[in-house]
Amino acid sequence: MSRAQPTTDAATAAREEILQAAAELFTDLGYALTSIDAIAERLGATKGRVYYYFKSKADIFFDIQRAAMARLMAEVEPIARSTLGPADKLRGMAEAHLGMLLADLPIQKVSVQGLERYLFHSSGYRYVNELREINQLRDTYEQIFAEVIDQGAREGVFSDMPPRLLTKPFFGALNWVTVWYRPRKLQDAQSNRMIVETLVSFAMQGIQKEPDHEPKSG
Amino acid sequence: MSRAQPTTDAATAAREEILQAAAELFTDLGYALTSIDAIAERLGATKGRVYYYFKSKADIFFDIQRAAMARLMAEVEPIARSTLGPADKLRGMAEAHLGMLLADLPIQKVSVQGLERYLFHSSGYRYVNELREINQLRDTYEQIFAEVIDQGAREGVFSDMPPRLLTKPFFGALNWVTVWYRPRKLQDAQSNRMIVETLVSFAMQGIQKEPDHEPKSG
DNA sequence: AAATTAGCATACTGATTGGTATGTTGATCT
DNA sequence: AGATCAACATACCAATCAGTATGCTAATTT
Missing domain, CATH: 1.10.357.10 (Tetracycline Repressor, domain 2)
Structure with missing residues (x-):
């Protein structure tokens, strides 16, 4: 299945956590000023985690x-x-x-x-x-x-x-x-x-x- | 007087024109995605003109x-x-x-x-x-x-x-x-x-x- | 227990951009 | 008519950042 949307519960929860953190930063800084690094940092993680669940920043936004x-x-x-x-x-x-x-x-x-x-x-x-x-x-x-x-x-x-x-x-x-x-x-x-x-x-x-x-x- | 705010009518009009163009771009793209180059381009000019009248992008925003x-x-x-x-x-x-x-x-x-x-x-x-x-x-x-x-x-x-x-x-x-x-x-x-x-x-x-x-x- | 893979972290790159430093030119002053 | 300066344009730099490529490890599968 390569790397499409994960469908397990754990993956859904992981995605949800990223969406939440991203939304908080978007409202504080706006879309453009919110870096993927900042989203990851808020989760105590790095970019790797974010890009494992979402293929782009816009993808996060639309989700x-x-x-x-x-x-x-x-x-x-x-x-x-x-x-x-x-x-x-x-x-x-x-x-x-x-x-x-x-x-x-x-x-x-x-x-x-x-x-x-x-x-x-x-x-x-x-x-x-x-x-x-x-x-x-x-x-x-x-x-x-x-x-x-x-x-x-x-x-x-x-x-x-x-x-x-x-x-x-x-x-x-x-x-x-x-x-x-x-x-x-x-x-x-x-x-x-x-x-x-x-x-x-x-x-x-x-x-x-x-x-x-x-x-x-x- | 170095280069503080110009006070002549011509300068005021020039500033106003920049503010108008910047506002249009801010509403379309948002603050962060609006580049100074884009503002200048809309006026048929270059960065030089913008930075002659405003000391920073934030300065435009606040004006x-x-x-x-x-x-x-x-x-x-x-x-x-x-x-x-x-x-x-x-x-x-x-x-x-x-x-x-x-x-x-x-x-x-x-x-x-x-x-x-x-x-x-x-x-x-x-x-x-x-x-x-x-x-x-x-x-x-x-x-x-x-x-x-x-x-x-x-x-x-x-x-x-x-x-x-x-x-x-x-x-x-x-x-x-x-x-x-x-x-x-x-x-x-x-x-x-x-x-x-x-x-x-x-x-x-x-x-x-x-x-x-x-x-x-x- | 060897192989695989899910779930990340790390390292790197190319493109964009705010700001600065330095020209250039037409007008105004002397 | 030379000097000055206002009003820009051009060239450049350093920082940021989205996205990618690759590395690593603990769990799961076989």
């Missing part, structure tokens, strides 16, 4: 994206499939989404911000397929939210602006957490609950139908 | 940040000083803020996303002062919004969550535009108005006081 999207999807899709009404369903999805961002911050941070352009423009068209794959995943994920928003709009509880446009500030209010949030040593559980509560409430309010300013009559 | 914050502040502060009520004032500030993001996209994009960490962690403590300066500017700017939100909360029209926390999804809904927006060749004026309208309305609704779910009585 982080796939992992991030897969985890989000696994949490959110079941809620989207449920029989809840649009408002409760969307709230549940938002809580799951934001909860995953905070629980898996380094990897989600790499994924959620638009870092792909680095590779896209810099290395010409070498990674076109991978970029399209990731964009496809993200698009599908966003579409799940857009459909719930659309249904809510048709039922008259959500704003009737184009659903695809409404997903932008909706995700913005939530995803922006990856820009400003810094994990503290203590007091995380409670303050995280408050963050989730505040951001999700904000996003849900934002998407609500605008009340008439002057209700002239019934 | 972009200063310019971005100065322009936002110039648009928003007059509105904050006006005598409008909290709701109208905040809406005006949001429109001015978002309008400036779209009008000055490359430079604002570099500023608004959290790209500072690249330099901070990578180059040790060499740019601590500049980073503190930029963080200070951003903090002051955010504080202007927080005060309006606080006033609105005291008057009972805005949510009574901590104002500093509320600014996060508020800016998130607006600033996220720098992540997803791609300028088109045509049809910009009208679609931009719709974007501003949708995002600002979303943000304003999000910050509103939650209506009681079951209004028991009058």
